[in-house]
Amino acid sequence: MRIFENINFPFVKYRKTAYLFSGTLILLSIVSLMTRGLELGIDFTGGMEFVVSGASAPGATAVREALTPVLGSEPEVKTFGEGDLLIRVAAEGEIAEVQQRIVETIRQRFPGTQPEILQTDVVGPRFAEDLKQAALYSVLGAILVIFVYILIRFEWRFGLGAVVALFHDILITLGLFSFLHGWLPFSLAIDQTIIAAFLTIAGYSVNDTVIVFDRIREYTTIFKTTPFEEVVNRSINATLSRTIITSGSTLLVVLVLFIFGGEVLRGFTFALLVGIGIGTYSSIFVASPVVIELKRARQQRLAVAR
Amino acid sequence: MKRNGFKIGITLALLLLCGYYLYPTVRYALLQRKINQMPPEERARFVEANYGTIQNLREKSLKLGLDLQGGMHVALEVRVDALLRALATDVDETFEEVLAAAREQARRGDVSIIDAFVAEFERRDPNARLSRYFRNPDAGITRRSSNEEVAAYLRKQADEAVNRAISIVRDRVDRYGVTEPSIQKQGTRRIVVELPGVDDPERVRRLLRGTARLEFRLMAEPQLLAASLQEIIAFYEPDTTAQPATATADTARTADTSLASLLGEQTQATRPQNPLLAVLQPVGQGVVFGVVAGPDTAQVNRLLGRPEVRALLPPGITLLYTANPVGTDAQGRPVYYLLGVRQEVELTGEAITDARVDFDELNRPQVSMTMNSEGARIWARLTGANVGKHIAIVLDNVVYSYPVVNERIPSGRSSITGLASQKEAQDIVTVLKSGALPAPVDIVEERTVGPSLGEASIRAGLRSTLIGLLLVALFMIFYYRTAGMIADLALVLNLIFILGILAAFKATLTLPGIAGIVLTIGMAIDANVLIFERMREELATGKTFRAALDLGYSKALSAIFDGNITTFFTGVILYSFGIGPIQGFAVTLMAGIAASLFSALVITRIVFDYLVLERKLMVSVG
Numbered sequence: 001m002r003i004f005e006n007i008n009f010p011f012v013k014y015r016k017t018a019y020l021f022s023g024t025l026i027l028l029s030i031v032s033l034m035t036r037g038l039e040l041g042i043d044f045t046g047g048m049e050f051v052v053s054g055a056s057a058p059g060a061t062a063v064r065e066a067l068t069p070v071l072g073s074e075p076e077v078k079t080f081g082e083g084d085l086l087i088r089v090a091a092e093g094e095i096a097e098v099q100q101r102i103v104e105t106i107r108q109r110f111p112g113t114q115p116e117i118l119q120t121d122v123v124g125p126r127f128a129e130d131l132k133q134a135a136l137y138s139v140l141g142a143i144l145v146i147f148v149y150i151l152i153r154f155e156w157r158f159g160l161g162a163v164v165a166l167f168h169d170i171l172i173t174l175g176l177f178s179f180l181h182g183w184l185p186f187s188l189a190i191d192q193t194i195i196a197a198f199l200t201i202a203g204y205s206v207n208d209t210v211i212v213f214d215r216i217r218e219y220t221t222i223f224k225t226t227p228f229e230e231v232v233n234r235s236i237n238a239t240l241s242r243t244i245i246t247s248g249s250t251l252l253v254v255l256v257l258f259i260f261g262g263e264v265l266r267g268f269t270f271a272l273l274v275g276i277g278i279g280t281y282s283s284i285f286v287a288s289p290v291v292i293e294l295k296r297a298r299q300q301r302l303a304v305a306r
Numbered sequence: 307m308k309r310n311g312f313k314i315g316i317t318l319a320l321l322l323l324c325g326y327y328l329y330p331t332v333r334y335a336l337l338q339r340k341i342n343q344m345p346p347e348e349r350a351r352f353v354e355a356n357y358g359t360i361q362n363l364r365e366k367s368l369k370l371g372l373d374l375q376g377g378m379h380v381a382l383e384v385r386v387d388a389l390l391r392a393l394a395t396d397v398d399e400t401f402e403e404v405l406a407a408a409r410e411q412a413r414r415g416d417v418s419i420i421d422a423f424v425a426e427f428e429r430r431d432p433n434a435r436l437s438r439y440f441r442n443p444d445a446g447i448t449r450r451s452s453n454e455e456v457a458a459y460l461r462k463q464a465d466e467a468v469n470r471a472i473s474i475v476r477d478r479v480d481r482y483g484v485t486e487p488s489i490q491k492q493g494t495r496r497i498v499v500e501l502p503g504v505d506d507p508e509r510v511r512r513l514l515r516g517t518a519r520l521e522f523r524l525m526a527e528p529q530l531l532a533a534s535l536q537e538i539i540a541f542y543e544p545d546t547t548a549q550p551a552t553a554t555a556d557t558a559r560t561a562d563t564s565l566a567s568l569l570g571e572q573t574q575a576t577r578p579q580n581p582l583l584a585v586l587q588p589v590g591q592g593v594v595f596g597v598v599a600g601p602d603t604a605q606v607n608r609l610l611g612r613p614e615v616r617a618l619l620p621p622g623i624t625l626l627y628t629a630n631p632v633g634t635d636a637q638g639r640p641v642y643y644l645l646g647v648r649q650e651v652e653l654t655g656e657a658i659t660d661a662r663v664d665f666d667e668l669n670r671p672q673v674s675m676t677m678n679s680e681g682a683r684i685w686a687r688l689t690g691a692n693v694g695k696h697i698a699i700v701l702d703n704v705v706y707s708y709p710v711v712n713e714r715i716p717s718g719r720s721s722i723t724g725l726a727s728q729k730e731a732q733d734i735v736t737v738l739k740s741g742a743l744p745a746p747v748d749i750v751e752e753r754t755v756g757p758s759l760g761e762a763s764i765r766a767g768l769r770s771t772l773i774g775l776l777l778v779a780l781f782m783i784f785y786y787r788t789a790g791m792i793a794d795l796a797l798v799l800n801l802i803f804i805l806g807i808l809a810a811f812k813a814t815l816t817l818p819g820i821a822g823i824v825l826t827i828g829m830a831i832d833a834n835v836l837i838f839e840r841m842r843e844e845l846a847t848g849k850t851f852r853a854a855l856d857l858g859y860s861k862a863l864s865a866i867f868d869g870n871i872t873t874f875f876t877g878v879i880l881y882s883f884g885i886g887p888i889q890g891f892a893v894t895l896m897a898g899i900a901a902s903l904f905s906a907l908v909i910t911r912i913v914f915d916y917l918v919l920e921r922k923l924m925v926s927v928g
Contacts, residue, residue: 002842002928051759095507095508095511095749095752096507096508096511097600097601117756118755118756118758118759119753119754119755119756119759120507120752120753120754121752121753121754122749122751122752122753123750123751124383124748124749124750124751125413126383126413126750127381127383127750127751134883134884135883137883138879138880138882138883138884141879141883142875142876142879142880145872145875145876145879146872146875146876149871149872149875150872153868192884192888193818193888193891195888196818196880196884196888196891196892199876199879199880200825200873200876200895202876203872203873203875203876203877204829204873206869206872206873207829207832207869207870207872207873208869210865210868210869210872211836211865211868211869213868214864214865214868214869215865218861238843239839241839242832242835242836242839245785245835245839246828246829246831246832246835248781249778249781249782249828249831249835250825250828250829250832251828252774252777252778252781252828253770253774253777253778253824253825253827253828254824254825254828256770256773256774256777256824257770257774257821257824257825260766260769260770260773261766261767261770261820261821261824262762262763262766262767262817264373264763264817265766265817265818265821268818268821269821272825
């Protein structure tokens with residue numbers, strides 16, 4: 001079977017439309033990030049988080065209201081998977097005591113429930129600060145390494161193109177996380193796993209982009225007289241089949257993970273689903289066009305100089 | 307076949323190696339299954355009989371992360387501020403102020419508390435010498451030591467404290483009895499403890515955190531204590547002239563508590579308007595200052611901690627809680643005594659040479675201790691001079707028991723009574739035998755996963771892996787026909803390689819790690835897709851199959867290489883900055899890339915060469 005065989009879609013011609021599309025998405029993402037912000041997980045804020053089973057019958061809102069006076073501050077209560085509750089407490093204190101207060105309060109206020117703590121995560125404020133820093137360093141480090149590698153293997157315009165596409169992908173995924181948090185039935189809190197997902201997206205986005213760049217590099221030496229735009233378009237079309245199939249199979253397994261991988265991985269796989277989708281789009285419509293614009297700018301500068 | 311002899315040899319060797327590393331894992335899994343199917347009595351007998359084999363297999367098999375098998379991950383941080391105070395030979399008000407400021411700076415910013423302490427001290431008085439606090443001729447710190455010398459000495463002490471704390475924590479964990487615990491130093495100040503399959507987290511917390519500072523102290527004079535109790539109540543008494551007397555109405559209500567008999571007449575007059583009496587039932591008899599319910603201790607500490615209130619206590623006396631509740635109040639909350647104890651420490655746990663769990667005549671658990679000769683001498687003098695008085699046995703700032711001395715004890719024997727359970731007695735023996743921590747430690751991170759949740763995660767992970775593998779494999783056959791089947795073979799071998807690499811490097815499989823494997827399944831076919839697509843292109847230009855095969859592999863190589871190496875770098879970075887589960891993800895990602903490159907570039911090529919060159923077959927690429 002074949003799809004996208006001998007296709008010749010004028011991707012480069014439509015790049016202005018793509019700029020508009022991407023520009024709008026990025027703008028919306030920035031607006032959402034600035035107004036709604038991101039939901040940070042306890043990895044980065046510090047605090048306590050408990051997964052409690054056998055206590056979801058009264059509903060998250062009722063449990064929150066019951067716990068607020070006991071804990072001294074309003075906890076965050078969400079349904080977690082099937083029949084569990086995720087309770088997040090900002091306060092510091094003795095872990096066992098907070099646990100006991102939660103379990104006792106639920107048991108007394110809602111007869112018939114049998115609350116049991118399945119999972120406990122406690123992160124101290126100083127430790128959260130360290131995790132934040134490690135996350136920041138790893139993201140910056142990854143971007144730097146990727147840029148340097150592409151700089152070595154390709155010329156700088158390609159490096160910049162890849163990094164622009166990478167920022168594009170991560171920004172839009174972050175934007176979506178910011179826009180959707182609170183609306184979806186699972187947590188979109190940014191924690192360490194989500195950072196790992198973002199770095200994976202970065203790796204994947206660059207991988208996808210590099211395959212196209214590799215073809216452009218090959219075709220520029222073969223079709224020396226063809227205008228650069230045409231070479232880029234041909235390269236995108238030649239690799240299109242691979243781009244779609246690989247993204248398709250990766251998205252497929254990520255979707256399987258999203259559905260069957262359990263509640264713990266849901267945010268992580270959601271990030272990958274969105275990121276890989278956007279990454280595929282950007283390797284076609286963003287990375288290579290950026291290289292074209294950079295080349296054009298140079299030609300114009302040369303023309304002006306002459 | 308000959309031309310590929312080397313490649314085939316390598317592949318077989320790698321497969322054998324993976325088999326060697328994975329064999330214990332498979333056997334262990336099968337054994338576990340067999341054990342789980344047995345009826346309980348037979349199971350116990352079987353486990354008993356094959357304990358060595360099971361233990362051996364478990365050690366050699368692929369390790370599961372705490373998120374998969376359940377357990378506890380705790381990061382401890384040594385309290386350097388407390389260490390500084392402990393090291394100081396002379397503490398004054400300036401010292402406390404500077405220490406508080408340093409603690410605050412260290413909490414907010416990224417400075418070590420020692421640096422902050424030194425900087426703050428020098429900022430206050432550039433000419434002052436730190437040596438006046440930390441004079442210690444044994445360590446070469448004299449009055450003339452420069453501030454840099456003192457700072458270096460403090461840093462060295464802090465490093466040593468962390469290392470000592472690690473060995474003490476390790477000793478305690480070993481005595482607690484956990485299979486395969488892991489204790490590691492993280493950074494300069496932190497200790498990471500991983501305990502698989504722990505079922506009582508609170509017990510572990512107490513065990514890890516206790517400094518195990520055992521002290522024998524004298525207690526307050528009853529009359530002086532009772533007098534200062536009245537003064538403190540009076541201190542918090544609001545302007546009574548404005549209040550109507552409602553006391554009588556309340557008298558009957560508190561009578562139903564089990565402690566009612568202990569409470570003096572004045573305590574019945576609960577005046578809700580007195581903030582102290584709202585949380586403290588005053589007693590003032592013997593060495594008991596008052597009764598406090600567990601949840602109220604923080605409020606009581608706040609009220610009694612005010613300097614002007616502390617000044618009302620008899621000189622040299624401090625108030626400590628009992629370790630275990632002495633009863634419950636009307637609402638069923640556990641209540642504790644607040645006792646008046648002398649600040650001066652007569653004898654410490656360093657004198658203890660042996661400790662063991664024992665039972666008294668009523669079969670209640672207690673800890674019996676033996677002292678060295680120096681300790682026994684002091685103990686004999688102490689008990690001899692205080693017949694008829696209480697002596698408090700204080701462990702980590704709570705009073706376990708405060709027996710009345712009946713007679714002089716010359717033998718150096720003593721015991722801790724008033725324990726809640728035999729487990730508690732056992733834990734006290736553990737901490738006493740492991741020795742005291744040089745400084746208290748804080749739990750800065752804790753992640754506990756129950757075993758049922760871990761099991762659910764394993765099942766979800768396995769199911770996702772299988773479904774993902776199946777879907778991708780079917781798609782490849784559907785799209786690339788025979789070539790797809792070859793790629794599928796590579797995919798399966800790829801999975802074996804990944805697990806083999808994880809087992810060989812003793813990496814830990816975590817839930818994000820499984821996600822990494824599933825992700826790799828999706829991405830692993832990328833290399834083959836690139837090659838097959840290239841072959842199709844070459845075939846379309848009219849080349850022979852053999853030429854298309856060669857070109858497909860050679861021309862796709864640079865793209866495959868450039869594409870994968872960036873993802874590999876990302877994995878390296880994730881590994882260096884991440885912790886625990888994230889590192890597990892990074893490891894599988896890197897292993898996956900290495901394995902998929904090998905299987906896509908080498909293994910599929912061997913199969914293609916065999917089919918095309920040896921068997922002269924046309925292979926369909928769809």
